[in-house]
Amino acid sequence: MAKVLPLTILPSPLLHQKSQPIAVAKITQPEIQQLISDMEQTMKANNGVGLAAVQVGKLLQLALIETQDGILVLINPQITSKSWLKNEGEEGCLSVPDKFGLVKRLTKIKVSAYNQQGKKISFTAKGFFARVIQHEVDHINGILFIDRTKKIYGGPPRDRQRD
Numbered sequence: 001m002a003k004v005l006p007l008t009i010l011p012s013p014l015l016h017q018k019s020q021p022i023a024v025a026k027i028t029q030p031e032i033q034q035l036i037s038d039m040e041q042t043m044k045a046n047n048g049v050g051l052a053a054v055q056v057g058k059l060l061q062l063a064l065i066e067t068q069d070g071i072l073v074l075i076n077p078q079i080t081s082k083s084w085l086k087n088e089g090e091e092g093c094l095s096v097p098d099k100f101g102l103v104k105r106l107t108k109i110k111v112s113a114y115n116q117q118g119k120k121i122s123f124t125a126k127g128f129f130a131r132v133i134q135h136e137v138d139h140i141n142g143i144l145f146i147d148r149t150k151k152i153y154g155g156p157p158r159d160r161q162r163d
Contacts, residue, residue, distance in 0.1 A: 040071050064136075088104045102150075
């Protein structure tokens, strides 16, 4: 049964560490499958649109993204090609509560990863979907959105989505 995990919150040094790849043979094992279920519950309980394993204390290259078709699981994700065009947009983070900032992100990316069944997947992401993936890949690389913004502001969220 899936459970809500405690979030890793700044100033935890864990958030600035690089995560380790998951061996493809281990993806379908119960420990990883349980972590995926727990991360989904945790993300939903905290109204997130994305969650990386490091945000629940696991230095593993695993991220979940909320999409219109449901949860997308990305294991060992790589951004394999990028548009030159960038867009500035507001971001927040479950690991940096009540803080927001404007971050420039690529508007279109191509992503390669493994899914929850251990199958290699590749797809193109645009707009907000691409932004969320880049935010989560940054987490995997030990980078927070506050490392990419020049101005951080706080206050209660107003119809904002955090990842």
